[in-house]
Each structure stands twice: as C-alpha cells, then as structure tokens.
Amino acid sequence: MPTLVSPFLDDLSAAVGRVATDEATCAAYSRDNAHVVDPQVPHAVVFAESVEDVQATLRIANMHRVPVIARGAGTGVSGAAHAVKGCIVLSLERMNRILAIRVEDEVAVVEPGVVNADLNAAVEPYGLMYAPDPASFRQATIGGNVATNAGGLRCAKYGVTRDSVLALEVVLADGRLIRVGRDTFKGVAGYDLTGLFVGSEGTLGIVVSATVRLRYLSPELRSVAAVFPDIATAAAGVMAIARARVQPAIMELLDSGTMEVIDAIHGSNLRARGGALLLVRLDGHGARIEEALVRQALAGLGAQMGPEDDGEAELLIEMRRSSRGDGQDDAYRVGEDVAVPRSRMVPYMHTLERIAERQRVRLRIVAHAGDGNLHPTFWLDPREGEAGLGRLDAALDESVRAALDAGGTITGEHGVGQYKLRWLGWEQQPEVRELQHQIKAVFDPNGILNPEKAI
Amino acid sequence: MPTLVSPFLDDLSAAVGRVATDEATCAAYSRDNAHVVDPQVPHAVVFAESVEDVQATLRIANMHRVPVIARGAGTGVSGAAHAVKGCIVLSLERMNRILAIRVEDEVAVVEPGVVNADLNAAVEPYGLMYAPDPASFRQATIGGNVATNAGGLRCAKYGVTRDSVLALEVVLADGRLIRVGRDTFKGVAGYDLTGLFVGSEGTLGIVVSATVRLRYLSPELRSVAAVFPDIATAAAGVMAIARARVQPAIMELLDSGTMEVIDAIHGSNLRARGGALLLVRLDGHGARIEEALVRQALAGLGAQMGPEDDGEAELLIEMRRSSRGDGQDDAYRVGEDVAVPRSRMVPYMHTLERIAERQRVRLRIVAHAGDGNLHPTFWLDPREGEAGLGRLDAALDESVRAALDAGGTITGEHGVGQYKLRWLGWEQQPEVRELQHQIKAVFDPNGILNPEKAI
Numbered sequence: 001m002p003t004l005v006s007p008f009l010d011d012l013s014a015a016v017g018r019v020a021t022d023e024a025t026c027a028a029y030s031r032d033n034a035h036v037v038d039p040q041v042p043h044a045v046v047f048a049e050s051v052e053d054v055q056a057t058l059r060i061a062n063m064h065r066v067p068v069i070a071r072g073a074g075t076g077v078s079g080a081a082h083a084v085k086g087c088i089v090l091s092l093e094r095m096n097r098i099l100a101i102r103v104e105d106e107v108a109v110v111e112p113g114v115v116n117a118d119l120n121a122a123v124e125p126y127g128l129m130y131a132p133d134p135a136s137f138r139q140a141t142i143g144g145n146v147a148t149n150a151g152g153l154r155c156a157k158y159g160v161t162r163d164s165v166l167a168l169e170v171v172l173a174d175g176r177l178i179r180v181g182r183d184t185f186k187g188v189a190g191y192d193l194t195g196l197f198v199g200s201e202g203t204l205g206i207v208v209s210a211t212v213r214l215r216y217l218s219p220e221l222r223s224v225a226a227v228f229p230d231i232a233t234a235a236a237g238v239m240a241i242a243r244a245r246v247q248p249a250i251m252e253l254l255d256s257g258t259m260e261v262i263d264a265i266h267g268s269n270l271r272a273r274g275g276a277l278l279l280v281r282l283d284g285h286g287a288r289i290e291e292a293l294v295r296q297a298l299a300g301l302g303a304q305m306g307p308e309d310d311g312e313a314e315l316l317i318e319m320r321r322s323s324r325g326d327g328q329d330d331a332y333r334v335g336e337d338v339a340v341p342r343s344r345m346v347p348y349m350h351t352l353e354r355i356a357e358r359q360r361v362r363l364r365i366v367a368h369a370g371d372g373n374l375h376p377t378f379w380l381d382p383r384e385g386e387a388g389l390g391r392l393d394a395a396l397d398e399s400v401r402a403a404l405d406a407g408g409t410i411t412g413e414h415g416v417g418q419y420k421l422r423w424l425g426w427e428q429q430p431e432v433r434e435l436q437h438q439i440k441a442v443f444d445p446n447g448i449l450n451p452e453k454a455i
Numbered sequence: 456m457p458t459l460v461s462p463f464l465d466d467l468s469a470a471v472g473r474v475a476t477d478e479a480t481c482a483a484y485s486r487d488n489a490h491v492v493d494p495q496v497p498h499a500v501v502f503a504e505s506v507e508d509v510q511a512t513l514r515i516a517n518m519h520r521v522p523v524i525a526r527g528a529g530t531g532v533s534g535a536a537h538a539v540k541g542c543i544v545l546s547l548e549r550m551n552r553i554l555a556i557r558v559e560d561e562v563a564v565v566e567p568g569v570v571n572a573d574l575n576a577a578v579e580p581y582g583l584m585y586a587p588d589p590a591s592f593r594q595a596t597i598g599g600n601v602a603t604n605a606g607g608l609r610c611a612k613y614g615v616t617r618d619s620v621l622a623l624e625v626v627l628a629d630g631r632l633i634r635v636g637r638d639t640f641k642g643v644a645g646y647d648l649t650g651l652f653v654g655s656e657g658t659l660g661i662v663v664s665a666t667v668r669l670r671y672l673s674p675e676l677r678s679v680a681a682v683f684p685d686i687a688t689a690a691a692g693v694m695a696i697a698r699a700r701v702q703p704a705i706m707e708l709l710d711s712g713t714m715e716v717i718d719a720i721h722g723s724n725l726r727a728r729g730g731a732l733l734l735v736r737l738d739g740h741g742a743r744i745e746e747a748l749v750r751q752a753l754a755g756l757g758a759q760m761g762p763e764d765d766g767e768a769e770l771l772i773e774m775r776r777s778s779r780g781d782g783q784d785d786a787y788r789v790g791e792d793v794a795v796p797r798s799r800m801v802p803y804m805h806t807l808e809r810i811a812e813r814q815r816v817r818l819r820i821v822a823h824a825g826d827g828n829l830h831p832t833f834w835l836d837p838r839e840g841e842a843g844l845g846r847l848d849a850a851l852d853e854s855v856r857a858a859l860d861a862g863g864t865i866t867g868e869h870g871v872g873q874y875k876l877r878w879l880g881w882e883q884q885p886e887v888r889e890l891q892h893q894i895k896a897v898f899d900p901n902g903i904l905n906p907e908k909a910i
C-alpha cells in the first residue's frame with residue numbers, strides 16, 4: 001500500500017471505529033457480482049455503524065480526495081461496486097436497523113443496510129409488503145436497491161424501487177446530511193431530488209435512511225405455469241394476457257436453455273415438455289377471475305398448463321425468484337439486461353439467436369416479460385480460452401445495439417455501473433451525458449463518489 | 456411597453472410566425488388560476504407550432520436575457536404560469552397533436568399541448584387510458600401535467616404523472632433539443648433526468664413531446680357513495696378499507712361545506728343526509744368482490760349507502776372529477792393542497808377547523824383521501840374587505856405549518872409555483888434549496904426560464 005495514503009488512513013481510523021485494512025477484507029470487498037475488467041483493491045473498508053460514521057468518512061475522504069465506493073451487499077451485476085484505483089469501500093451492511101414500521105400510513109423507515117427480505121419479513125405480519133423484489137432479495141440491501149433503482153419480478157404490477165421510495169436521508173460528498181422527499185404518498189415541493197438519488201449508483205451521495213411505501217400483501221395469489229412449444233408463442237401469450245386486460249403481478253418468460261438449467265438444478269423435466277415457459281402470478285381480490293382469463297387466453301395459443309392450484313407454478317416462480325439462474329458473471333459468461341418495447345420482444349429474441357449463431361457463442365434468455373426487460377446470458381466454454389472472448393464481446397455489443405435499434409435501452413434494471421459505460425454513449429446524446437456530469441459536479445465537486453461509474 | 460425590448464421582439468417575430476403583442480392577448484395570458492400577488496403582463500405571447508418555434512424562441516430570449524414563462528392551458532393553481540416582470544409567455548397550446556398510439560406497447564407519444572381529456576378519448580377505443588386525471592382534465596395539457604407532476608383522482612391506485620411518463624423531448628434554455636428517458640417501461644441508464652423535468656414547473660426546460668405509459672381501461676367499474684355523520688367517521692372508513700386490503704382506484708372525501716356546494720350547484724340533498732361523504736371507485740376484474748368488501752367495512756361504521764349499482768355514486772364521482780369545486784382563487788378564497796400521512800388526516804382536519812374558528816374564516820375540505828392529499832379552501836365574505844385578508848393569510852400559514860408538523864408537505868400535487876414559495880423554506884433545508892438552485896443553474900445559466908418560481 002502506497003505510504004501517501006497513511007495520513008488519510010490515520011485520520012479515518014481516528015474518526016471511525018471500524019476500519020479494516022487487512023488484505024483478506026480488502027480483497028473480499030473489492031468487487032460485486034459483475035465481471036471484473038480492471039481489478040483494483042481498496043486501501044480500506046469502513047464498516048459504518050451510524051450516520052456520523054458515514055459523515056466522518058466522507059468528510060475525511062473529501063479532504064484527502066480519496067474515492068469512496070459505497071457498498072450494500074455487493075450483489076450488483078454491473079460493476080458499480082467494484083473498487084477503483086486508490087479508493088476505500090464504505091460498507092453500509094451494519095446499518096441494518098428497521099427504524100419504524102407505520103402500519104396505518106403504510107410506510108417503513110429503514111437504514112440502508114437492511115436486507116430486502118428482512119424488511120419484507122418484518123412487515124408481513126401486518127399484511128404488508130415492500131414490493132420491489134430483485135431476484136437477489138435475500139442478500140441485496142435497500143440502500144443498494146435504491147442506488148440501482150432495482151427492479152424485480154413484482155414490478156410488472158407494482159413498479160420499480162423508485163415507485164416505492166418516498167424520502168431519503170443522504171450524506172453528501174462533503175459530509176453534510178440532507179433529507180429529500182417527504183413522508184406522504186404524494187408531494188411536489190421543488191425538484192425531485194429523491195428520484196435523482198434513486199439509481200445514481202452511489203455517485204451523488206450516500207443513502208443513510210430510506211422511507212419506503214408498503215403495499216398490501218395479497219389475500220389471494222393464483223399462479224399459472226404455461227409451457228409452449230417455442231418462445232415466440234410464449235411471447236404471444238404475453239400479448240394475449242394484455243388483450244384480456246389482465247395486469248399480472250409477475251410475468252416471467254424462460255427459454256429452453258433456462259429450462260435446462262432449472263432441470264439440472266432441481267431434477268425437473270421442463271425441457272422435455274416444451275421449448276418455453278411462461279410464469280404468471282395474479283394477485284388481489286380478483287386473482288381467481290384473472291386466472292381464468294389468463295388460462296383461457298393461453299389455452300387459445302396451445303399452452304400446456306397443469307390443473308389449477310397444483311402448486312407447481314408457485315414453486316417455479318419461487319425458483320425463478322430466488323436466483324438469477326446464472327450465478328456470478330465472469331469472463332466467459334455475461335448476463336445482459338436490455339429492455340425493449342413489449343411488442344418488439346419476439347423479433348428481438350430472434351435477433352439474439354442469430355447473433356449467438358453468427359458469433360458462435362451460447363445463449364439463454366430469461367425475461368421480465370411484463371416489462372419487456374430481457375436478461376440474455378451469452379457464454380462460452382472456458383476451455384475455448386481467450387481466443388473466444390472477442391466473439392463474446394462482439395455478441396454482447398451486437399445484442400445491445402440491436403436492443404437500441406428496437407427502441408430499447410441498454411439497461412432495464414441492473415444499472416450502468418462500470419461494465420455498461422461503453423454502451424451509454426450509444427443510448428444518450430453528448431448533451432445529455434454532459435448535463436449529468438454537471439449535476440454530478442454540483443453534488444460532488446471533487447469527484448470522490450464512485451468515480452467513472454454510472455454516467 | 457418599454458422600447459428596450461423592441462430589438463428582441465423584432466428578432467423574435469422574424470424567427471417565429473405567431474407572436475402576439477396586443478394588449479388583450481397579453482392580458483389573457485398573464486396569469487393562471489391562482490390568486491395574483493404581483494400583477495405583471497408579458498411583452499408578447501408566442502404561439503409555438505413546432506419544436507423549431509420553441510427552439511428559436513428560447514435561443515433569442517436567452518440571447519436577450521428575457522424571461523420565458525411556458526404555458527399549457529393556464530389551469531395551474533399556484534401561480535406557476537403567472538407573468539413576471541419583462542417576460543414573454545410561450546404558449547404550447549397549438550402543439551396539440553397526438554404523434555403516436557402504440558397499442559401493443561401501451562404507450563402514446565404526444566405534443567405538449569394535447570389536452571388530457573383528448574388523449575384519453577383517443578386511446579379509449581383501444582381499451583386504454585392515460586391514468587393521471589387532474590380534476591382539470593378537460594382543459595389542462597399533458598405538458599402542464601408533466602411540468603406540475605399533476606395528480607388527480609385515479610392516482611390513488613395508478614400513481615401521479617411521474618409514474619406515467621417514460622420519455623421527454625425538452626428544449627433547453629439555450630434552444631438545444633434533448634431527449635431523456637426511454638420508450639420502455641423500465642430503464643436505468645444514467646440519472647433520472649425525466650423525473651427531474653417532471654414537476655419542475657417550466658424552470659429547467661420546455662417539454663416539446665412526452666412518451667407516456669397507458670393503462671388498461673377497466674372492464675368493470677363499481678362505485679360506492681357513503682354518507683357519514685361526520686368527517687372523522689368518514690376518515691375512519693378510509694382506514695377500514697385499507698384494513699380490508701382493498702386499493703380503490705378513486706377514494707375522495709368531502710366535508711359538509713363541500714356537500715353544500717354540490718347541493719347548491721346540482722340541486723341534490725347530500726347535506727341533509729349527513730356531514731361527510733366518501734366516494735370510492737373500484738376497478739379491475741375484482742371490482743365486484745372489492746365493492747362487497749368496501750360496503751361491509753363501511754357498514755360497520757354506520758355509513759349510509761345506496762343500493763348497489765344505483766348510479767348515484769358514479770354520478771357524484773363525475774361531479775367531483777370535473778370540478779375543483781371552488782372555481783378560481785382570488786384574494787378572498789384560496790385553495791390549499793397539503794398532504795399528510797394517512798393516519799394523520801383526522802387530527803389534521805380537526806386542527807383546520809380550530810384554525811378557521813380562531814381566525815374567523817370559512818373552511819371547506821375536499822381530500823384525495825387515498826393519498827392523504829387535502830384541499831382545504833379558506834374563504835371570507837368579500838364584503839369584509841381588506842381588513843379580513845390578514846386573517847385569511849394567517850389561517851393559510853397556520854394550516855400549512857400544521858401540515859408540516861403532522862409530517863406532511865406544503866403541496867401534494869399543485870406545485871409551489873409563485874404562491875407557495877413563502878412556505879418552501881419551512882419544508883426544505885437551506886442545503887436542499889441551494890442544491891436545487893445549482894441544478895437550475897446547470898440547465899438555465901442565465902435564469903430565463905420561469906424565474907422566481909418552484910424552488
């Protein structure tokens with residue numbers, strides 16, 4: 001470790017109790033779940049236990065111009081929490097108290113390190129839920145969800161993290177604490193700074209508390225698992241459900257490759273039954289009526305469905321819900337996260353198949369079909385070695401370009417982080433990127449917060 | 456008109472076809488529906504017919520440092536569209552084309568001057584709706600809705616304007632055209648500039664097109680009108696519906712004063728039947744089931760309800776939906792727009808009554824009860840003359856202070872505009888206000904866009 005950081009580390013350790021500088025901790029906190037392009041190790045990991053810890057850390061880092069990478073659970077898949085040269089990592093995982101659950105107001109106040117699943121478990125006895133449920137919900141923190149504007153399965157009906165965040169307390173780069181938003185469902189006083197912080201990937205400030213809106217846990221859940229011969233017919237099923245004017249709580253589309261993965265892990269026989277799987281969950285008081293409408297719409301397309309309420313559909317949704325299906329990205333396997341207008345899903349999936357063929361890489365696809373958000377995974381046999389990596393990269397580039405050509409976006413829910421910066425210029429005009437850098441400069445004039453990420 | 460503006464007007468008229476400078480037009484476009492504190496008349500009204508018109512107007516105004524007030528239909532009730540000294544008004548009302556309706560994508564693209572009701576009429580044949588429905592929906596424009604982040608009745612279930620806006624085209628203060636957001640339901644590339652423009656009241660840029668998400672028109676609507684002895688019991692009804700885990704599409708609460716207004720206008724006999732009215736609309740496939748649950752919950756509190764499906768409830772909702780109940784604000788009658796956490800609605804309404812008594816002003820209340828958003832109207836008999844105005848102002852100030860004390864906000868949906876600036880400092884820290892001014896400076900370095908408003 002270069003000695004020039006020592007005065008900084010001395011200041012930091014004097015001000016904040018829990019600072020780790022040992023190699024093992026620094027290595028463990030050097031990256032998230034995304035492929036690492038530029039491996040770096042932080043000088044230290046600060047384990048904040050209070051708002052004051054966060055303030056002191058930023059004040060000192062700002063004085064010494066040391067980059068600070070905020071970190072929740074490190075489940076991110078875009079490299080947003082990867083270490084950068086000369087940085088420290090600020091872990092919020094110990095700030096994990098639920099500060100308030102206001103049942104009648106349908107609101108909770110949490111520290112940033114609260115795990116998504118823990119918040120849901122805490123409000124469940126009141127018949128409430130925190131709707132955004134990234135598949136990583138058993139590990140990911142609310143702070144990380146806020147900073148990435150995480151989506152999930154239920155957001156087909158309930159919206160993304162942004163739609164559930166009412167107010168935030170944020171520590172600015174210079175250590176000042178501000179509060180943005182309000183405790184009410186509606187409010188339009190001034191600019192939407194809450195929305196600006198949501199999804200800003202730790203580049204504008206550190207979230208130290210969040211006031212979130214809760215929703216009703218449904219008194220009734222009905223799920224349908226429909227197997228189709230191919231993905232195009234399954235996607236037609238998505239449109240048929242829309243035409244039946246049913247808004248499912250969850251609507252996930254899995255291709256044959258993903259069905260094989262599930263079969264391999266769980267010993268099921270999905271792949272033998274067809275080439276695509278559509279998982280639909282209906283909730284609310286009308287769930288039964290909606291189930292009947294969905295079954296009718298899908299039967300018309302030749303879907304195979306089990307008997308009502310046989311439990312399989314719910315089981316498959318839980319399987320899908322608690323895994324991204326693919327584990328950690330590495331050089332040989334990269335998951336993508338584009339979104340396209342819903343009507344373009346089928347042509348886009350065909351384009352993906354053609355790209356994979358042309359580049360001789362493997363492909364499987366999971367989609368939050370209700371939102372047109374697709375997670376293709378491209379991969380190679382690692383035994384191909386470095387020679388294959390060029391083709392993998394080319395396939396990724398082509399798939400992202402094709403999503404933009406279809407009127408889509410480079411990232412539906414995972415964020416730009418470090419990994420997707422190379423595509424951001426394809427989506428956004430120079431003027432728009434410049435405006436974001438100017439906003440960043442307003443909040444963080446010295447550029448210490450997660451530099452070279454997100455924008 | 457001071458001659459010093461002439462070179463500016465010459466440039467402007469040369470670049471943009473439709474520029475009115477006659478007294479009648481300038482007066483007609485000098486204000487919105489809010490009480491006018493500082494009467495001003497614009498030098499000119501530009502009627503933009505194209506994006507290029509807007510770009511040319513801003514380019515020239517920016518060069519000459521002339522303030523520009525964007526204007527949709529002028530239905531705003533916070534003075535956000537009031538003229539300021541030396542300004543021009545930029546009317547978007549002629550840019551009123553619906554550019555696209557993409558049925559399968561559930562998306563529409565509109566120019567800013569499209570009237571909310573016209574968009575809804577256009578998508579209705581496809582079984583779709585544009586959810587945000589301010590009571591002004593028959594006049595207000597989508598551009599104005601976006602710039603104020605308008606709420607409405609249906610936002611209890613479907614969210615406010617922000618939740619329905621996917622992408623915007625915006626002309627910046629210097630005339631450059633940018634596009635923010637994306638055409639897909641989800642997307643997290645970069646900062647949420649779309650959210651920043653929504654609700655910014657024409658201070659950051661001029662919206663020249665909006666891509667909005669559409670929702671399903673419900674196949675079934677069921678409505679309940681419940682008369683209660685008093686407002687506290689009616690508000691308890693709101694909580695009882697929540698405990699039944701029913702999320703109404705609309706839930707409006709009207710006090711006895713408002714019932715009297717409706718009786719006077721429509722010849723009904725509401726006031727004779729009780730002291731508070733709760734209007735609930737259920738939609739979706741489960742509407743009938745939900746209606747039964749709502750009736751059960753409210754019957755337990757002694758509500759009087761007509762027979763199912765007797766049409767009265769729907770009629771009353773339409774009456775409520777197409778009027779703010781109070782017409783234009785003036786010196787003697789000012790409508791407020793606070794929001795409080797839902798559990799605080801009853802104590803807050805009692806506080807309002809005490810304030811009105813103490814200040815000897817009249818009071819009536821309408822609330823978007825599902826969101827805790829209250830519209831108290833304070834008024835005086837104009838025959839009291841100026842002597843009473845101090846008491847009216849004191850009552851307003853006290854009511855806003857009390858909403859903040861209850862954990863609320865100074866404005867739930869109408870915006871800060873000009874009229875509520877005096878209260879903004881009560882809600883927001885100096886640091887937060889300063890950040891907003893710095894953001895404003897990024898977008899509009901010369902401060903020409905709707906100066907001294909919103910922030």
Ligand SMILES: Cc1cc2nc3c(=O)[nH]c(=O)nc-3n(C[C@H](O)[C@H](O)[C@H](O)COP(=O)(O)OP(=O)(O)OC[C@H]3O[C@@H](n4cnc5c(N)ncnc54)[C@H](O)[C@@H]3O)c2cc1C
Pocket residue numbers: 032033069070071072073074075076077080081092112133134135136139140141142143144145146147148149150151152153201202203205206207208322323324325327413414450
């Ligand atoms: C198996 C698996 C499934 C997944 N499924 C989904 C899914 O369905 N939907 C989805 O959207 N994502 C999904 N993800 C991605 C990831 O889980 C989300 O992005 C999640 O929100 C990250 O939370 P975290 O606590 O792990 O944050 P981290 O990965 O630690 O950090 C993410 C970003 O947030 C910043 N950050 C963290 N905490 C704070 C804070 N308090 N203040 C400011 N910035 C902060 C970090 O600096 C970084 O930029 C999945 C990941 C995995 C591994």
Ligand SMILES: Cc1cc2nc3c(=O)[nH]c(=O)nc-3n(C[C@H](O)[C@H](O)[C@H](O)COP(=O)(O)OP(=O)(O)OC[C@H]3O[C@@H](n4cnc5c(N)ncnc54)[C@H](O)[C@@H]3O)c2cc1C
Pocket residue numbers: 487488524525526527528529530531532535536547567588589590591594595596597598599600601602603604605606607608656657658660661662663777778779780782868869905
């Ligand atoms: C009877 C009545 C009922 C109402 N009910 C509701 C309600 O239920 N909910 C609610 O939220 N509001 C309500 N309002 C307030 C008002 O209708 C809304 O604020 C509406 O969104 C204003 O739209 P407008 O087109 O009239 O905008 P205007 O009043 O013309 O302008 C409003 C603001 O938007 C800016 N602006 C307008 N167009 C653009 C553009 N293209 N680009 C940038 N800035 C622009 C203006 O500069 C101004 O700051 C009501 C008003 C009345 C009179």
